[in-house]
Amino acid sequence: MAELDPGWDVGGGILNGGYLLSVVGRAAVLESPHPHPVALSASYLRAPAAGPATLTVVPGASGRTLAHSLVTLADADGPALTVQTTTATLGSGPSEYSHPMPEVPPVEECFSVAEHRDLAPAGVQVPGLSLRVDTRLDVATAGWAFGQPSGEPVLRAWMRFADGREPDPLALLTFADALPPTSFARGNLGWAPTVQLQVLVRALPAPGWCLVEARSSEISGGWVDEDYRIWDSTGRLVAQSRQLARAPR
Amino acid sequence: MAELDPGWDVGGGILNGGYLLSVVGRAAVLESPHPHPVALSASYLRAPAAGPATLTVVPGASGRTLAHSLVTLADADGPALTVQTTTATLGSGPSEYSHPMPEVPPVEECFSVAEHRDLAPAGVQVPGLSLRVDTRLDVATAGWAFGQPSGEPVLRAWMRFADGREPDPLALLTFADALPPTSFARGNLGWAPTVQLQVLVRALPAPGWCLVEARSSEISGGWVDEDYRIWDSTGRLVAQSRQLARAPR
Numbered sequence: 001m002a003e004l005d006p007g008w009d010v011g012g013g014i015l016n017g018g019y020l021l022s023v024v025g026r027a028a029v030l031e032s033p034h035p036h037p038v039a040l041s042a043s044y045l046r047a048p049a050a051g052p053a054t055l056t057v058v059p060g061a062s063g064r065t066l067a068h069s070l071v072t073l074a075d076a077d078g079p080a081l082t083v084q085t086t087t088a089t090l091g092s093g094p095s096e097y098s099h100p101m102p103e104v105p106p107v108e109e110c111f112s113v114a115e116h117r118d119l120a121p122a123g124v125q126v127p128g129l130s131l132r133v134d135t136r137l138d139v140a141t142a143g144w145a146f147g148q149p150s151g152e153p154v155l156r157a158w159m160r161f162a163d164g165r166e167p168d169p170l171a172l173l174t175f176a177d178a179l180p181p182t183s184f185a186r187g188n189l190g191w192a193p194t195v196q197l198q199v200l201v202r203a204l205p206a207p208g209w210c211l212v213e214a215r216s217s218e219i220s221g222g223w224v225d226e227d228y229r230i231w232d233s234t235g236r237l238v239a240q241s242r243q244l245a246r247a248p249r
Numbered sequence: 250m251a252e253l254d255p256g257w258d259v260g261g262g263i264l265n266g267g268y269l270l271s272v273v274g275r276a277a278v279l280e281s282p283h284p285h286p287v288a289l290s291a292s293y294l295r296a297p298a299a300g301p302a303t304l305t306v307v308p309g310a311s312g313r314t315l316a317h318s319l320v321t322l323a324d325a326d327g328p329a330l331t332v333q334t335t336t337a338t339l340g341s342g343p344s345e346y347s348h349p350m351p352e353v354p355p356v357e358e359c360f361s362v363a364e365h366r367d368l369a370p371a372g373v374q375v376p377g378l379s380l381r382v383d384t385r386l387d388v389a390t391a392g393w394a395f396g397q398p399s400g401e402p403v404l405r406a407w408m409r410f411a412d413g414r415e416p417d418p419l420a421l422l423t424f425a426d427a428l429p430p431t432s433f434a435r436g437n438l439g440w441a442p443t444v445q446l447q448v449l450v451r452a453l454p455a456p457g458w459c460l461v462e463a464r465s466s467e468i469s470g471g472w473v474d475e476d477y478r479i480w481d482s483t484g485r486l487v488a489q490s491r492q493l494a495r496a497p498r
Contacts, residue, residue, distance in 0.1 A: 043333045086493070095467060
């Protein structure tokens, strides 16, 4: 059982997909011999209601290095999310190869989504999510908030929990779907519901702010992808995600 | 039921993960009201044997736009692959936004893996896969085949079926795991077994060669990611994939 917190909404009472994935990740780890989620692939069947939810973990193949399971998150109306999970033990040893972190202005020169709720464009509701995850947009990717979208479907922001909790692997599952839709950067401020989302957690994050970048490669036929890379405060790549979503109209 | 063809091996009798995914994708489409696979997320539990296999399709939520299912591929020893599938109807209308195809030399100036079986480095077995998928490596990413690895974990190749079949969405599922491991480009010629693989099919591919690019972002702790983008002969982005694999030693 879990209690889905209504404060993690993205507007209209819809709960954030990354938050839901972290609830699933916690359940997977509790039932696994291994302590960390390293790969989660989720199908989003429908938006679950806030409140009580059931988590069903079906263990799969398991070995010395990793364990698989299938987790279903359901509310009173039935299954909302089915997730294939792989758990293992993450290290914090050095990388053999790591994609470098992009150049971004320091946190204090970035655009706080929570502190600019009044600036939200007409029709855009600043979600509860922004109060839980302190999100500081690189101004180079925040033009849409001032009516000047860049046209390039890329968003970047520093992120940490607003309550001061340091990042951990479950936090990275949340951050991996916590930016606004990339379509915002093209001036399209509608909601982009997630259909499938895969998150890979690659290392234990260091304390401090994470840098989160989302990018789309193809928008067509009513579909959009969102591709995330996340670096920790030391500049190490600690997570990646990719989702297929319905493109906002 | 399906018959797994031993000719799709990657060496040592191990069948290619993309080939297995296309077998699953066909099963998903046959049981769906929608004709195309648009998102498949697979957990690779163990390598199935060539020969007879069982495909079990459990339909999930389904609507006017898309349908979900969970497919299990098993051989005589039990489940080998569990896959969450999303099927829908792909179009071939224009893109609103598309990541451009990289500059690559024409096919005839590229390096044919099949025609250079004799050049394979000691210890590297050129797999049956290379006889089924005609793979022409961009020489800029083929230095490893001559003992001069670039160090950058990136591989690019033109691909088409050797038997002349034109690409379709199921073909893209195969191409999305058909390059050698990116670690080859770093001089590490071992096998990199897939743990989880997600493939998104974004559009119906045009006839002709596809360009396939694989790139890793982080190699550490015994794990490697591989990120694919695939463009069709018109330069349109038609598929993406990402996998977590065990890094070769």
